[in-house]
Amino acid sequence: MALLQLIDTVPVPFRSAPISQEEGAALFRATLALFSRWGVTDEQAAVLTDMPVRTYRRWKAEGPGRMSRDGMARLSNLMGIHKALRIIFQEPQRGYDWVKASNAAFEGDSALQVMLGGELTDIMRVRRYLDAERGGW
Template identity: 70%
Template sequence: MAQLIRIDTAAPPFAPAPITDAEAAAMFRAALNLFRLWGVTDDQAAMLLDLPRRTFARWKAGAIGRIGRDGKARLSNLMGIHKALRLVFRDPSRGYAWIKAQNDAFAGRSALDVMLGGELTDLMRVRRYLDAERGW
């Protein structure tokens, strides 16, 4: 008589691979384009990335230094916000404009105002909101 063998079907816990330095540098370059499309000033961009203004200027000029774990998380959230906006709005220009528009979900402030709070959690708050809006 055949015996049944128990097979473990539980999925292993998800553990994302760390963002490499090359991936972080590519995200930084993409973020520069995103900041331009959002109409973000260099001072605001430095605040979003939690970088001193001079460091941001050097990196923007092409001398990208080592991006730490917090910086990689900030860049990842910015890319997630961009992706969500592209999914929520069919017209990209509406998504770019949304960043500066007043929003009841943020007590009348814009998403940019929220993100300029300077904390990583401020970026995460906007990303979570957009992910919920797009139903993900």
């Protein structure tokens, strides 16, 4: 007979903990792999990460330097987009291709074109759209 364990169901108060530099470095490495799958150029990647192309290329070759809170928010949202696409599409390649496909939801622009607006809110717009499509928040 299996024994049941009591589970503490009292909600823990929310505490906003910033992403550590080590976690940010891991996000950056994951984002590099994602950019490769999406077929993003270094120039486009620099816009998405909001850094000069030279800095992006140096970080790509040597590892990231100290990241700002905004930079880590960008990387986090890009990973959220990747996660949503993996949930929506059974075949990963369809999700990778979706990023560059024309989309009526973005007035015919692709998600990548929207994100290349350069603002964090442009990336967040794509993420919110995908989260709504997959039934998340």
